[in-house]
Amino acid sequence: MKIAFSTSGSNLDAPLDSRFGRCASFLIYDLETDQFEIISNLQNLTAAQGAGIQAAETVVRSGAQALITGHCGPKAFKVLSAAGVTVYNAAEGTVHAALNAYKAGQLPPTSSADVEGHWS
Amino acid sequence: MxxxxxxxxxxxxxxxxxxxxxxxxxxxxxxxxxxxxxxxxxxxxxxxxxxxxxxSVLVPEVDASRCDGCRACSAFCRYNAIIVPGKTALVFPELCHSCGGCIKVCPQNALKEVEQRxxxxxxxxxxxxxxxxxxxxxxxxxxxxxxxxxxxxxxxxxxxxxxxxxxxxxxxxxxxxxxxxxxxxxxxxxxxxxxxxxxxxxxxxxxxxxxxxxxxxxxxxxxxxxxxxxxxxxxxxxxxxxxxxxxxxxxxxxxxxxxxxxxxxxxxxxxxxxxxxxxxx
CATH class of the missing domain: 3.40.50.300 (P-loop containing nucleotide triphosphate hydrolases)
Structure with missing residues (x-):
């Protein structure tokens, strides 16, 4: 199973980006192989609208079945839930710390968007 | 005047x-x-x-029985108003600018225009x-x-x-x-x-x-x-x-x-x- 993280960097020590739609990139971590890949989200940083929707589609296309991010708005959440991606909200810290928290079962899945659109 | x-x-x-x-x-x-x-x-x-x-304005509606998830619509829409998260397209009417483009590019005729107040x-x-x-x-x-x-x-x-x-x-x-x-x-x-x-x-x-x-x-x-x-x-x-x-x-x-x-x-x-x-x- 693959997990997507919103991040401002490009490795496991990089900080988790609290923004979802307009984060710099996604780190897609494969739990079976313990390998990861980076998918750029830069095209969404300048999107006039719908950044969260596009970012959600990127995550869905990566094959990830879970997303760990800071905050997720209602439209992105709608896309992710339609595709069966579980969303987890994690506090600030590194991707690695969030991954460990997930593995330890410390991150409860969210059942709805935790912020309004355009919150940041 | x-x-x-x-x-x-x-x-x-x-x-x-x-x-x-x-x-x-x-x-x-x-x-x-x-x-x-x-x-x-x-x-x-x-x-x-x-x-x-x-x-009202016209926005697309998806016929799920015809949509094969080809993403032609979402690739066309510059407003991110239509997206294909899984097998079928999903519309966000509030982002739609009513250009009708998605309907024209859909190869399956899976989209039609409906009125939105x-x-x-x-x-x-x-x-x-x-x-x-x-x-x-x-x-x-x-x-x-x-x-x-x-x-x-x-x-x-x-x-x-x-x-x-x-x-x-x-x-x-x-x-x-x-x-x-x-x-x-x-x-x-x-x-x-x-x-x-x-x-x-x-x-x-x-x-x-x-x-x-x-x-x-x-x-x-x-x-x-x-x-x-x-x-x-x-x-x-x-x-x-x-x-x-x-x-x-x-x-x-x-x-x-x-x-x-x-x-x-x-x-x-x-x-x-x-x-x-x-x-x-």
């Missing part, structure tokens, strides 16, 4: 002047309240509500003034589609006054397009001047004749006038700051009927505007 009353800064007197100017004409006037996010011209006319029409147009009558008011539904993000439908009702042979929303964004540009004259209402303050400067740039971009009305004279300074002189923009009225005008506004009354001397000011303005429109025509 189509006159658009605009301003950069809010609260400079667009509505006050639109309503009072409409009442200064002896001929029939069409007054369009294009500030569809919070229309209020009707409060000062006290007219009779004649009718109400629902305005965005607001109302109300018609009021008060003496010789017929007021057309757009009112956007709460939660609808985009005002220009409603303003365009409202403007389809313009009868160009009549005297038409467009009361624009404040600012210089899309709803204002949509209101101003096609007008014969843009009147920029400002106040003689640094804020007024700052926003007037941006409004002038916008009107030049749309390429309309324009004139400035300085409202609330007596506050601030003369920088607005100096700016207009340097930019070669006529200042066609300087209206004194008068507490009685504000008091009437707060009671929902048109100052022209209640403040001595104000009718003469509005009639002078009316005649200058008429002359300016003739000159430009």
């Amino acid at each position: 189509i006159i658009a009353m605009a301003s950069g800064k809010g609260g400079t007197g667009k509505t006050t002047l639109s309503v009072n100017l409409a009442k200064a004409f002896s001929q029939p006037v069409q007054l369009l309240d294009c500030d569809v996010e919070e229309p209020n011209d009707h409060l000062f006319l006290g007219g009779e509500l004649l009718n109400e029409t629902i305005v 965005i607001g109302l147009i109300r018609t009021w009558r008060s003496g010789g003034i017929s007021l057309l008011q757009g009112q956007l539904d709460v939660g609808v993000a985009s005002a220009p589609p409603l303003i365009r439908v409202l403007k389809e009702r313009i009868e160009p042979d009549r005297i038409v006054i467009l009361d624009a929303p404040p600012g210089t964004s899309c709803p204002v540009v949509t209101t101003l397009r096609g007008a014969d004259l843009a009147l920029l209402v400002t106040e003689p303050t640094p804020f007024g001047l700052h926003d007037l400067t941006i409004a002038v740039e916008m009107v030049r971009e749309i390429n309309l004749p324009m004139a400035v009305i300085v409202n609330r004279m007596g506050i601030g300074d003369d920088r607005v006038q100096r700016f207009c002189q340097a930019e070669n923009i006529p200042v066609i009225a300087e209206i004194m700051d008068d507490r009685r005008i504000a008091e009437n506004y707060s009671r929902g009354l048109a100052a022209i009927d209640h403040v001595p001397g104000f009718r003469a000011v509005m009639i002078e303005l009316r005649d200058k505007i008429t002359a300016l429109c003739r000159k430009e025509a």
Whole structure:
């Protein structure tokens, strides 16, 4: 199973980006192989609208079945839930710390968007 | 004759002047309240509500039995209003700009256009003034589609006054397009001047004749006038700051009927505007 993280960097020590739609990139971590890949989200940083929707589609296309991010708005959440991606909200810290928290079962899945659109 | 009353800064007197100017004409006037996010011209006319029409835009609807998830629609949509998260497309109508492109590019004919309500147009009558008011539904993000439908009702042979929303964004540009004259209402303050400067740039971009009305004279300074002189923009009225005008506004009354001397000011303005429109025509 693959997990997507919103991040401002490009490795496991990089900080988790609290923004979802307009984060710099996604780190897609494969739990079976313990390998990861980076998918750029830069095209969404300048999107006039719908950044969260596009970012959600990127995550869905990566094959990830879970997303760990800071905050997720209602439209992105709608896309992710339609595709069966579980969303987890994690506090600030590194991707690695969030991954460990997930593995330890410390991150409860969210059942709805935790912020309004355009919150940041 | 189509006159658009605009301003950069809010609260400079667009509505006050639109309503009072409409009442200064002896001929029939069409007054369009294009500030569809919070229309209020009707409060000062006290007219009779004649009718109400629902305005809708077209948005796509997905037939899940036909959609094969090919993503042609989402690749086409620059507004991210349609996306394919799984096997079928998902529409976000509030982001849709009703271009119809997704429907044309869909190879499966899985999309069709359906109506989505965005607001109302109300018609009021008060003496010789017929007021057309757009009112956007709460939660609808985009005002220009409603303003365009409202403007389809313009009868160009009549005297038409467009009361624009404040600012210089899309709803204002949509209101101003096609007008014969843009009147920029400002106040003689640094804020007024700052926003007037941006409004002038916008009107030049749309390429309309324009004139400035300085409202609330007596506050601030003369920088607005100096700016207009340097930019070669006529200042066609300087209206004194008068507490009685504000008091009437707060009671929902048109100052022209209640403040001595104000009718003469509005009639002078009316005649200058008429002359300016003739000159430009």
